[in-house]
Structures are given as structure tokens and as C-alpha cells.
Amino acid sequence: DAAPSAARPQDGQAGPTDVLIVGAGFAGLYMLHAIRTLGLSAVLLEAGDGVGGTWHHNRYPGARCDVDSIDYSYSFDPAIRAEWTWSERYPSAPEIRRYLEFVADRLGLRRDIRLSTRVRAAEFDEHAESWSVTADDGRTWRARWLVFATGSLSQANAPDFPGASEYRGRLLHTADWPRDADLRGRRVGVIGTGSSGVQAIPVLAEEAEHLVVFQRTPGFVVPARNHPLSPDETAAIEADYATRRQALRESFGGWHLPPSSGPAADVPHGERLAELERRWSIGGLCLQSAFSDVMTDPAANEQVARFVRDRIRDTVHDPSTAETLCPTGYPLGAKRLCVGTDYYETYNRGNVDLVDLRATPLETFTPGGIRTSAQEYALDAVVLATGFDAMTGALDRIDIRGRGGRRLRDEWAAGPRSYLGLSVAGFPNMFVLAGPGSPSVMSNVVVSIEQHVEWVRDLLAHLADTGTGTVEATAEAQDRWVELGNQIASATLYPSADSWYMGANVPGKPRVFMPFLGGVGTYRGICDGVAADGYKGFTLG
Numbered sequence: 054d055a056a057p058s059a060a061r062p063q064d065g066q067a068g069p070t071d072v073l074i075v076g077a078g079f080a081g082l083y084m085l086h087a088i089r090t091l092g093l094s095a096v097l098l099e100a101g102d103g104v105g106g107t108w109h110h111n112r113y114p115g116a117r118c119d120v121d122s123i124d125y126s127y128s129f130d131p132a133i134r135a136e137w138t139w140s141e142r143y144p145s146a147p148e149i150r151r152y153l154e155f156v157a158d159r160l161g162l163r164r165d166i167r168l169s170t171r172v173r174a175a176e177f178d179e180h181a182e183s184w185s186v187t188a189d190d191g192r193t194w195r196a197r198w199l200v201f202a203t204g205s206l207s208q209a210n211a212p213d214f215p216g217a218s219e220y221r222g223r224l225l226h227t228a229d230w231p232r233d234a235d236l237r238g239r240r241v242g243v244i245g246t247g248s249s250g251v252q253a254i255p256v257l258a259e260e261a262e263h264l265v266v267f268q269r270t271p272g273f274v275v276p277a278r279n280h281p282l283s284p285d286e287t288a289a290i291e292a293d294y295a296t297r298r299q300a301l302r303e304s305f306g307g308w309h310l311p312p313s314s315g316p317a318a319d320v321p322h323g324e325r326l327a328e329l330e331r332r333w334s335i336g337g338l339c340l341q342s343a344f345s346d347v348m349t350d351p352a353a354n355e356q357v358a359r360f361v362r363d364r365i366r367d368t369v370h371d372p373s374t375a376e377t378l379c380p381t382g383y384p385l386g387a388k389r390l391c392v393g394t395d396y397y398e399t400y401n402r403g404n405v406d407l408v409d410l411r412a413t414p415l416e417t418f419t420p421g422g423i424r425t426s427a428q429e430y431a432l433d434a435v436v437l438a439t440g441f442d443a444m445t446g447a448l449d450r451i452d453i454r455g456r457g458g459r460r461l462r463d464e465w466a467a468g469p470r471s472y473l474g475l476s477v478a479g480f481p482n483m484f485v486l487a488g489p490g491s492p493s494v495m496s497n498v499v500v501s502i503e504q505h506v507e508w509v510r511d512l513l514a515h516l517a518d519t520g521t522g523t524v525e526a527t528a529e530a531q532d533r534w535v536e537l538g539n540q541i542a543s544a545t546l547y548p549s550a551d552s553w554y555m556g557a558n559v560p561g562k563p564r565v566f567m568p569f570l571g572g573v574g575t576y577r578g579i580c581d582g583v584a585a586d587g588y589k590g591f592t593l594g
């Protein structure tokens with residue numbers, strides 16, 4: 054296959070293509086392959102200088118997925134599976150990046166990928182029934198269909214800290230980690246203790262001379278229990294692969310978890326504790342599903358939350374530090390559970406300090422570090438582990454105009470609205486993969502991505518076969534979908550936390566629960582039903 058292409062001036066002038074895809078992560082790469090299988094043409098535009106999406110950019114020390122590698126990978130091609138062996142239970146970021154590079158090569162995708170090409174605008178031409186897409190450098194493309202595979206956790210959130218521009222040390226963001234970063238022997242500060250911070254902090258503590266963690270809200274951190282996968286383990290999983298994968302497709306979250314023990318109140322006290330201990334020793338996200346009502350009943354949730362607080366107090370030697378690390382005031386899981394390795398143990402090290410920003414707020418960066426209301430910290434580097442403008446951030450930064458020039462940014466000003474999370478009324482021939490309104494971030498996103506790609510592929514085949522010019526969600530179907538999503542979310546504890554699911558981490562962002570919480574299997578059934586019903590809720594024109 055051709056080498057990865059940087060932007061070439063003539064690309065924008067090439068003839069129209071059937072499908073334009075934006076983003077070369079898990080979703081975009083598979084979409085490109087799926088379109089080719091229909092015999093249609095496609096071009097994929099990618100802002101980064103390599104494939105891999107979020108895994109291309111998140112190179113911070115300790116970056117790793119917290120879904121089992123065997124499940125967090127494509128299932129659609131047995132040859133890819135046969136040629137790739139995962140080395141650990143949870144794949145590291147570099148291993149996932151290598152995997153996606155391998156897939157791009159193996160499927161010959163690179164010749165249709167334009168790297169270092171950031172999309173600035175996309176406009177639907179009603180007369181031509183096609184999209185015109187413009188990159189930052191002015192090149193344009195025309196395509197009949199447009200697919201955004203821009204990711205839900207791809208636009209970094211870097212808060213506007215006072216004095217940051219005066220800071221003379223190195224300022225880094227976990228989600229945009231430079232390849233030359235070397236923090237060995239330095240005095241390092243980390244702001245943020247979500248999943249990224251929780252993974253980076255133990256590794257940075259090993260490397261840095263001194264590490265200061267600035268915590269605003271403590272998270273619930275469960276142990277990963279990562280380990281190398283032995284050939285026997287891999288063989289056992291492979292022997293049962295088809296059944297395992299099908300179970301994921303029909304499951305709630307698309308991941309492999311032990312079944313819950315029913316409502317917490319129905320489980321006798323001793324057994325309840327034993328179940329939590331069992332899940333704590335398995336490691337990973339399974340603690341959250343110990344009982345069927347953890348995310349609907351505050352009392353059940355508190356049982357699990359208290360168990361985690363007790364583990365923190367068992368682990369952290371200094372009682373005051375342990376209390377500062379104990380999350381309170383929001384339900385476990387309502388901000389995404391963090392999965393860590395030696396996270397709490399790290400606070401027993403002599404070279405690590407924890408600063409509680411609720412007790413002593415960050416006042417300003419100074420040229421030499423950070424000043425809180427209590428003192429100044431001298432720092433050679435500050436790591437922002439402050440997360441993402443999640444779910445809508447990447448699309449929000451593109452000027453997307455549908456029918457009559459209406460702008461997606463305006464349509465979504467009060468929160469994202471879509472039909473099935475796939476399509477937006479007023480924006481014909483445009484699809485969003487694994488975005489707001491779909492299970493996306495509430496699931497093993499690779500399982501969700503495969504479902505989305507295959508559903509869009511089948512729809513495009515139908516449109517091509519029938520010579521249909523446009524496909525567009527109706528406003529009524531969209532309203533019903535948004536209403537259903539809100540109903541499901543409001544029956545849970547999720548909306549009660551200031552999470553990125555709610556847009557609460559970005560000042561000024563509307564406060565709505567953005568992903569679809571009905572579950573991966575249910576969602577798949579709904580999408581299949583829509584297709585079987587002649588694409589009910591869409592206007593095909």
C-alpha cells in the first residue's frame with residue numbers, strides 16, 4: 054500500500070467521491086473499509102499526522118484502555134484477528150496505536166487517507182444533494198455522503214487558568230502529549246484526577262523528582278489487575294470467541310462482566326461484602342455492576358461507594374491524605390469509574406504531595422509554578438489531565454451547515470439532538486458515528502462502532518441500490534429519540550453528578566446527559582428495527 058500521505062495540493066481538486074469520512078480512529082478506519090466493500094469510493098480526512106484517533110494523541114505515561122484487549126478490538130475480519138496477538142489483559146496506548154496502524158496497512162486503507170488535514174467546514178448543497186468539505190488550508194472535497202468519525206473524547210479541555218501564559222515551565226496536556234516529553238528528575242504538577250490523571254500519576258511519580266497532585270474532585274478508583282496474557286489464556290478466549298463477541302453485542306455495555314447479584318437489598322450483608330471483595334480482586338469496571346441497582350438506587354450505590362472508601366483508608370497511610378482522596382457527594386459511577394494501577398499506593402511515596410483544591414483553591418500560575426490560597430509550588434512542568442470537551446467538542450469546532458444554511462452548532466446550542474445518535478434532522482446525507490445520542494461512551498466503544506459502521510454501510514447500500522438522493526431524519530423521530538434518551542437517563546443516578554457526560558466540566562456548556570443509556574443490545578435492536586421498517590423515522594428522497 055502507498056505510504057501514509059501528508060496533504061497533497063491536488064487532493065482538494067480531485068473529482069467528487071461517494072463518501073467523505075472525517076477521523077482515522079477505530080470508527081473512521083472501519084467505515085472506510087466497509088464503504089470499499091460496497092464498491093463505492095471514499096476519502097478519509099484526518100487532522101493528526103498518523104492514524105489511531107484518540108490513541109494517536111493520548112501518549113501520556115501510563116495511557117491504557119480499561120476494557121479487555123480481546124474485546125476492545127475489531128471482530129469483523131477473522132484474518133486480522135488471526136494475525137494479531139494482544140500482549141496484556143488491558144492494552145497500552147502504544148499497543149493499540151500499533152494495532153490500528155497494522156489494520157490500516159493490512160486493509161490497504163492508507164491510499165485513501167489524507168493525514169494532517171483538519172476539517173474546518175462542511176456545507177450541504179441542496180441543489181447538488183452533496184456535501185462540500187473544506188480543510189484548514191482551503192482545500193475542498195465534494196461527496197454525496199459525509200460521515201463524522203471524530204470521536205467523543207478527542208477535543209482536549211484545557212481550562213483557562215489565570216497566569217498560565219506567564220508560566221515559564223513546560224505545560225502539557227494528557228490528550229495532546231508531545232512525543233519529546235521527558236519529565237525524569239523534574240518537579241512536576243498534575244491538575245486533574247479523572248481516568249487520565251489516575252493512570253499518569255503513578256508513572257510520573259516514579260519518574261519525577263517530586264510530584265504534586267492538584268485534586269478538585271476525588272474519583273472512585275478501582276484496581277485494574279492488569280497482567281500479561283499467556284498463550285493459554287489467549288487460546289481459551291479464542292476458542293470461544295464467536296460466542297463471547299455475540300454476548301457483547303447483546304449486552305448492556307459491550308464488555309465482559311460477571312453477572313450482577315440482583316438488587317443490593319436482596320443480598321445478605323455478608324454475601325454483599327464477599328461479592329464486592331470478589332469484584333475488587335478481579336479488577337476493572339465490574340465493581341459498578343455488583344448489584345443490579347447500583348446506578349438507580351442511592352442506598353445500593355452507597356454500599357459500593359463505602360466499600361471503595363474503606364479500601365482507600367486501608368491503603369493510604371496518612372489518614373488526612375486518605376480522607377482527601379475519599380470521594381463523597383456524588384454517586385459512584387455517575388462520573389466514570391477510574392481504573393488504576395497502584396493509584397492510592399502512590400500517595401504513600403515520599404516524593405508525592407496531594408493538594409486539595411477545594412480547601413485551598415488554585416489562585417494562579419506564576420512564572421515558576423502554581424500558587425494556591427495556601428502556598429506556592431515550584432514546578433518545572435505542569436500536566437493538565439483536565440479531560441475533554443466530550444461528545445460534542447470535535448463537531449462543535451467544525452462549521453457544519455445543513456439545509457437552508459442552518460448550523461449544527463446552533464441546533465445543538467441547548468445540547469445535542471439526533472435520531473439514533475446517527476443522524477440529525479436538517480442535515481441530510483450526514484452521519485455521526487458513536488456520538489451523542491448513541492451508547493458510545495457508556496459502552497465498549499469498539500463494539501458500538503462496529504454496529505454503527507455496519508448499520509450505515511447497509512443504509513448506504515440501500516440508497517445506492519435504489520438511487521435515493523437524500524436520507525434525513527425527521528424532526529418528529531428526532532424529538533422522540535431525544536425524549537426517550539432523557540427519560541432513560543432521568544431514571545438513573547447519572548444526571549446527579551457534575552460529569553463530562555453532562556457537559557458539566559466545560560464552563561457554559563449546556564447541562565444535558567448526552568449518551569444513550571438504554572444499553573448496547575437494546576440499541577442494536579432498535580436500529581435493526583428501524584432498518585427493517587424501511588428506515589422508519591427517516592425521509593428518503
Ligand code: N01
Nearest residue numbers: 117118119212245246247248249250269270389438439440
Ligand atoms: O478527564 P476527566 P480524563 N481545575 O474529565 C479536573 C476516558 N479515558 O481525561 O472532577 C481543577 O474525567 C476534573 O475535576 P472535576 C474515560 O471515559 C479512558 O481523565 O471536574 N481541576 C477531573 O479531576 C474518561 O472518563 C481511559 O472537579 C480541573 C479531571 O480534571 C474520559 O476519557 C483513560 C479543572 C478531568 O477528568 C475522560 O478522562 C483516559 C479545573 N479548572 C481517559 N477542570 C481508559 O481507558 C478539570 N479538572 C482507562
